[in-house]
Amino acid sequence: MTLRELCANHTALSEADISILERAACTLELISDLIAGDVFIDCMGRDGIAIVVAEAKPRSTRSEYAGSVLGQQALIDNEPAVYHSLKEGVPMHDIKAVTQENITVSQDVTPILNEKGVTIGVLIGERNISRQVLLERKFEALSSEWPDSPADESLTGAIMQQIRETNHRIKNNLQMLSSINNMRMRRSQSPETKKRLLENTNMLLAVASLHEMLAQEEIVHTEQKISLPVLLRKLADGLSSLMDNQQRVEIRLECDEVFVSQQRAIPIALVVNELLTNSLEHAFPDGSGNIRIVLQKGNLLSSIVVHDDGAGFREDARRGLGLKMASMTVRDRLKGELIIRSEHGTKATFSFMT
Template sequence: MDTIWKLCRKYTDLSDEEIGIIENMAGVLQPLANLEDADIFIDCPGRDGDAIVVAEAKPADVPSSYKKTVVGLLAKPENEPAVARTLRLGVGTKQMKAITQENGNTIQSVEPIRSGSRIIGVLIREKRVDEQRQVSERIHFSQHSFETIAKALAHMASDSNWLTECIDEALIMVNQEGIVTFRNTLARDLYQKLGYIEDVLGQPYDNIRLVEPEESGEEIGGYSYVETTVGRQVLNIKRIQLDAPDMAFAIVVRDVTWRREQEKALILKSVAIKEMHHRVKNNLQTIASLLRLQMRRTDSRETHQVLGESMNRILSIASTHELLAQSGMDEVMIGEVILNIKNNTMRYFANPHYQVTISLEGDDFKVDSDIATSVALIINELLQNSLKYAFRGGENGQVRIVVNQGELYSRIQVIDNGGGFDVNNTEQNRLGLSIVQTLVKDKLRGTMEIESSPAGTCATFDFKNQIIEAADVT
């Protein structure tokens, strides 16, 4: 019950009375799970649109769909549409497919939990999809060994053509005289798509061959394979020697056009992402160069400082886009981002009269570009503050950046052993801290805490993860 209270207080807008209703409902989950032979859950609507699992019960007499606990993990609308529908409409949803946090397939039935007219959660019953039913009703020959395929085809006769219609590839059988004696419906449709007017059944195989013999690929043990393009279609063509008196060989053709188009689209997308981040980086560096020129033209120390801080903020974002351009993805390792910011900050703001070391500790994981740029700006501001104000006495110092990856939210701490400052003093110029607090709240959807004393300062902020993997929740 304490877990339900903590999760609801942290991630939902439920009142104390509404959380009490959820806790009372959770008390009957285990008997329900045993009675229904199903996994039973309670999800509550989160502040950011996703639902969060706050309670669970696994059946005692049948296997659960889950190896680990999922309490504390998100239920995303695209994976669990039944949950999203019931939370949105306030009506029950029966027998809908869902994907678990462990990427398994289940069937969900969902009922709303109400407090007055408000939907405060949902009660979910999940049953495993029978593994035999998960398999497509069509047979995928490409998933079996060639010996298995040959044996299966050798036993297929014309009076068993219902079985060949279950094959998810175009199938052609050729006799010893080189005549096509059988083709399934997919083969007929494929050849019509390729422009053949007449049915291929009964035609000499040489008349309908899609590749020349020298292009059929290297033959090993009566089997050959080649991928070729015919018109706009990309085809995987397998030739399988058959050990049967009335059949010489079979041709199995799989249309992979859509798959190859998707692969090309991914490559083009990667190139476009690289180019986009590269251009953004160049534009930001141009702006930073203009600010640097302005710095050289002013004699005002205050103006020089303000321009320098602005330039460093821009370079922080630019360095992140440089990493994204190198990766070709819209994700980057958070450790690389922080190391770049650390090096830039030391270069521009470290005081030459005393020695300060900056260390990076903890976890390293991928974040998307939005999180990366926000984290870069926040770390830049916090490091600048430490280097400029924490060690004014001229002593040596240390700044630690500690990263902890969590299930829903991750946390970063910037800790220095400087002289500290009065956190409650509102008269100090706090543009940097104002920027940090705004970014944490609006961009990262997290919270920010600062503790300071004569022994040092610890700034802690958390942010919502974009990549969430099922893991143990302790």
């Protein structure tokens, strides 16, 4: 069946939306050859289940599919990135999925929008990671067979102590760099240079504060995971303590219990720190308002929303160094996208693997 027939039979898309998908489908073979992988377009069916409406296989390398999957369903448990991108309208990168032929792949997914900015489908690029998954399973099996040792508990305690000491040293080094920045800022005669150095100083202090928090025992879970609700609470309390005495801004947290590795906790906290700082500095001209931090746990992807009820988002703010760094951090380290829009104030959302 053609893309138009599949969309007409299984989706609620309009003729105009289907035409947009047809134009996108014309590029699939080129994209497939470019990434040397299988490429698809999926749409949401009337029954709430995604369906494959277009596909292309690479001509220069072997496809991972024995046959066609046109018209077949993509299940949410097998392809979570597809559903997240269809629902939220954001790209997802390097997300594990299982194909209709039971092959483990990594997916890059990006939304296809109509003229009104509504997501009408997603473009999917895939590559086989079955060998990587097999090696991970073998490693896990070997780890589970390793006999328990009476020294395990004391060894874990020693490791955790070493981690805390390392975070403490990193904090001290960052604070020293911040002091050097401050000296340069005081000597500079250029207002623009002073502004840039101040931004750099604030970022260094933010990272230093994070490492100071990570050096505290109560944040680290027994499995060497970081409690995000505890970390976010300390982050919010720390920024609240720096507010001007005339500011009356309440920061409220609504958090599911989520534990992540330190490697993931640091970029998450950096992004939240920047979003909170941005709201505190720009959202409330009269000095009063509310900020909500919502942490929602998902089976594969969790999300964080930072929403203030202030003056709304100015598009020129995207050019600021802080938000640029936050967007890059979400894209490069969390494999997602930072979405910021005006919605009864400013609402910023990003997702990450858990």
